[in-house]
Amino acid sequence: MKKLLLTGFEPFLHYTVNPTMKIVEELDGLVIGEYKVISKIMPVDFKVSGQQLLQFLEEIQPDAHISLGLAAGRFKITPERIAINFKDGDADNEGNKPVDELIQEAGEPGYLSTLPVREMVNKLLENGFPAEMSNSAGTYLCNNVMYEGLHYAKASNSKMLSGFIHIPASHELAIQHGNIPSWSHEDLKKSIITCIEVL
Ligand code: PCA
DSSP: OEEEEEEEEOOBTTBSOOHHHHHHHHHTTOEETTEEEEEEEEOSOTTTHHHHHHHHHHHHOOSEEEEEEEOTTOOSBEEBOEEESOBOSSOOTTSOOOSSBOSSTTSOSEEEOOSOHHHHHHHHHHTTOOBOOBSOOOSSHHHHHHHHHHHHHHHTTOOOEEEEEEEOEEHHHHHHHSSSOEEOHHHHHHHHHHHHHHO
């Protein structure tokens, strides 16, 4: 059986819940398509999350890796096309606030997702879930983790598929936040299952 490392993030900034946490917790241990899901929750910490992902990849040696993140304000499920070699943006949960820093000194400027992102978007739409390719994962923690996964795969000559999917807020988060578009938890979860099935 192939192994999939699926990660979510803890809450951050003024988002009191992170819908990716509940999704990955509920999918942990399930077999979806050809893959057994192994789930982990990542901290929103520039100094720790990259290292932690690499540790999980070393330990688990997955055939595929998908990290999930909340993109509050987005309306659709958005597989990310590319990660860029920059850390920048709001302070993380530990107060780190890098400005224009490289993620990897000797890394490429960017890495393209090796997930079948176009097929994922097409399948989501076919199954009735609004979806769109995203051409920027930002420069915050999500881009950081996506970049580290792809850099690791390239540097270690690994055949592992790797990439990132941003999701909208859940209704639970939107009620607490007050002003962001949202999806039901069930639909968010079903759309991630759809993406895994595409693998
Ligand atoms: N979303 C943030 C970090 C954690 C998360 O779920 C991002 O888009 O970078």
